[in-house]
Each structure stands twice: as structure tokens, then as C-alpha cells.
Amino acid sequence: MQAHAASERTRTPAARAVAWSDWVALTKPRITRMVVVTAGLGFLMATLAGATWTWAGLLGTLAGTAASCAAAGVWNQVIEREADARMSRTRSRPVAAGRVSPRDATGFAAVLAVLGQGLLCTFGTPLASALAAATIVLYVGPYTLLKPKTPASLWVGAVPGALPPVIGFAAASAGLAGTPWYGATSAAVWWVFGVMFFWQIPHFLAIAWKLRDDYAAGGLAMLPVVDPGGRRTGRQAVAGAALLLACVLTPAATGTLAVWAAVPCALAAAAYLGLAAAFAKGLDPVATRRLFLASLAVLPLMLALFAVGAL
Numbered sequence: 001m002q003a004h005a006a007s008e009r010t011r012t013p014a015a016r017a018v019a020w021s022d023w024v025a026l027t028k029p030r031i032t033r034m035v036v037v038t039a040g041l042g043f044l045m046a047t048l049a050g051a052t053w054t055w056a057g058l059l060g061t062l063a064g065t066a067a068s069c070a071a072a073g074v075w076n077q078v079i080e081r082e083a084d085a086r087m088s089r090t091r092s093r094p095v096a097a098g099r100v101s102p103r104d105a106t107g108f109a110a111v112l113a114v115l116g117q118g119l120l121c122t123f124g125t126p127l128a129s130a131l132a133a134a135t136i137v138l139y140v141g142p143y144t145l146l147k148p149k150t151p152a153s154l155w156v157g158a159v160p161g162a163l164p165p166v167i168g169f170a171a172a173s174a175g176l177a178g179t180p181w182y183g184a185t186s187a188a189v190w191w192v193f194g195v196m197f198f199w200q201i202p203h204f205l206a207i208a209w210k211l212r213d214d215y216a217a218g219g220l221a222m223l224p225v226v227d228p229g230g231r232r233t234g235r236q237a238v239a240g241a242a243l244l245l246a247c248v249l250t251p252a253a254t255g256t257l258a259v260w261a262a263v264p265c266a267l268a269a270a271a272y273l274g275l276a277a278a279f280a281k282g283l284d285p286v287a288t289r290r291l292f293l294a295s296l297a298v299l300p301l302m303l304a305l306f307a308v309g310a311l
């Protein structure tokens with residue numbers, strides 16, 4: 001019995017069959033789900049602008065985006081395995097915990113990336129595939145590599161975080177270029193990019209402030225780790241929320257977003273800004289939690305309003 005237990009402990013990850021749950025966990029299913037929803041929103045915006053709707057186009061695009069996002073998440077876990085192993089939130093991840101070898105995970109990511117690009121080229125457009133490839137590169141390259149070095153990684157990571165609606169739009173918009181709708185709706189999609197980009201700043205700073213000890217243990221230079229007093233963290237959260245509000249007011253003023261959609265959107269952004277200001281002032285657990293929870297509520301509301309209110 002003891003000999004058996006010892007041999008269990010000394011088995012390498014490669015020698016043991018990987019459990020299905022670990023393949024699934026490697027794909028970061030929660031972030032992949034959000035990415036699929038926001039890519040679907042971009043696809044919907046293109047079809048509302050007159051692009052041809054097909055189920056094959058939609059499902060192929062969503063599957064291709066999901067596979068691309070999963071590939072990015074798997075590669076990220078290979079690169080960050082040592083940091084992940086030091087943080088309580090991430091130490092049970094499959095590569096960090098040694099249940100999947102970096103080599104197997106890298107192979108899995110490559111298969112997912114090729115599958116994703118194939119699906120996007122076949123059921124979407126080459127432009128959508130190129131944008132997804134660029135999203136993977138930005139996330140796995142600059143963002144992941146900058147995390148241990150500088151808090152500016154957040155502003156870099158917000159780019160791949162905001163690109164999925166643009167990918168969905170590009171996948172559905174074949175044949176749409178040149179039509180009167182195309183220019184207006186593609187402008188609206190870039191405002192959606194802006195909304196998602198700036199929304200992430202308070203979203204993440206609230207999380208990182210709460211988890212600052214964990215990020216410090218992982219050796220990641222998130223803003224709350226290098227700014228223990230929290231002044232810069234609070235200021236950047238307020239700046240992100242203020243720029244988010246500008247991403248609602250500007251398209252409303254230029255006629256890209258209908259006023260009936262812009263009003264509730266602006267109210268949501270203003271409430272988010274108020275909560276970011278309260279967070280910056282107190283930096284207490286209640287204000288931090290409120291800002292995080294508000295981030296989860298305002299994003300779906302604003303994205304839905306942009307999808308139906310874009311002119």
C-alpha cells in the first residue's frame with residue numbers, strides 16, 4: 001500500500017492520463033464563455049446592419065472564437081505556471097499543480113489555435129481569423145510577459161479583452177463593406193471596443209486590490225502590489241470609469257448611438273464612475289466589492305444597449 005502511494009507521487013504528469021476536467025479547466029471556461037457572448041454581440045450588430053445571417057456562420061464563428069480564446073488561456077497557463085503555483089486563487093490549475101505537463105498543454109493550445117483559425121476562415125472571414133490570431137498574440141505575448149514587470153500590463157491586456165466583439169463583427173460582415181450601413185455600424189463596434197476596454201480598468205483594479213497579497217506572492221507587478229497605499233489604483237479606476245462614460249457620450253453626440261439607448265447607458269456608466277470614486281476614496285472592502293459587483297452588472301447592460309441602439 002505504501003509502495004503504491006509512493007509510486008503515485010513520483011509519476012510524472014506525462015505518464016498519467018489527463019482527466020477531462022483538466023482539459024476543460026485549461027481552457028479558462030469562464031473567460032471563454034464571456035468572450036463567446038461578446039463575439040456573438042458583434043456578429044449580431046453586423047446582421048442588424050444588413051449582413052446575411054446563417055446558423056452555420058454564427059455557430060462556426062462562435063466555435064472558432066471559443067477555440068482561439070481557449071488556446072490563449074492554455075498558453076497563458078503554461079507561461080505563468082510558476083506564478084500560478086504561488087497564488088492561492090490559481091495554484092490548483094492543471095499545469096501549475098503538475099497534473100498536465102507544459103508540453104502536453106502547449107500541444108493542446110496549438111491544436112485549439114489551428115482549429116480556431118480554420119473555423120473562423122471557413123465560417124467567418126479571413127479578417128476575423130487574423131483579428132483572433134492578433135488577439136491571441138497580444139494576450140500570450142505582451143500581456144502575459146509584462147504582468148511580472150509592470151502594472152501597465154493591465155492597459156495592454158485590456159486590448160485583447162475588448163477585441164472579441166470586433167472579431168464577431170468582422171466574421172459576419174463579408175459583403176457588407178461599401179453599404180451605407182457598414183460605415184455607421186463598424187463605427188459603433190469600435191465604440192463597443194472602447195466601452196469594453198475602459199470597463200476593464202475598474203473591473204480589474206477592484207479585483208487586484210482585494211487580491212493584492214496573492215498577486216504579490218505570485219510575483220506579479222499589478223498596480224496594487226507596487227502601489228500599497230492605493231492612491232494610483234484609485235486614480236486609475238476613476239480614470240477608466242470616466243473614459244468609459246466618454247465612450248457612451250461621444251457616440252450619442254455624433255449620432256452613432258440612439259439617444260434612448262445612450263441615456264440608460266450613460267446612467268450606468270455614471271453610477272460605475274461614482275462607485276469607482278467611492279473605491280478610490282475609501283479603498284475599503286465594501287467599496288471594493290461594490291465596484292466589482294457593479295462591473296459585472298453594467299457591462300451586459302451597456303453591451304445590450306449598444307447592440308440594439310447602434311445607428
Ligand code: HEM
Nearest residue numbers: 030031034035038089154157158161162200203204207296
Ligand atoms: C485586463 C483584463 C481582465 C482581467 C485582468 C480580469 C481578471 C479577472 C479576475 C482575476 C477575475 C476573478 C475574480 C475573483 O476570483 O474574485 C475576474 C472575474 C470576472 N471577469 Fe474579468 N478580467 C479581465 C477582463 C474581463 C473581460 C473582458 C470580461 C468579460 C467580457 C470579464 C468578465 C469577468 C466576469 C464575468 C468575472 C466574474 C465571474 C468569473 O470569475 O468568471 N473580465 N476577472
Ligand SMILES: CC(C)=CCC/C(C)=C/CC/C(C)=C/COP(=O)(O)OP(=O)(O)O
Nearest residue numbers: 035065068069072132135136139157160161
Ligand atoms: C478570441 C480570443 C483569442 C480572445 C482572448 C481574449 C482574452 C483571453 C481576453 C482576456 C482578458 C484578460 C486580460 C483576462 C485576464 O487574464 P489573466 O491572465 O490576468 O487571468 P488570470 O489571473 O486568471 O490568469
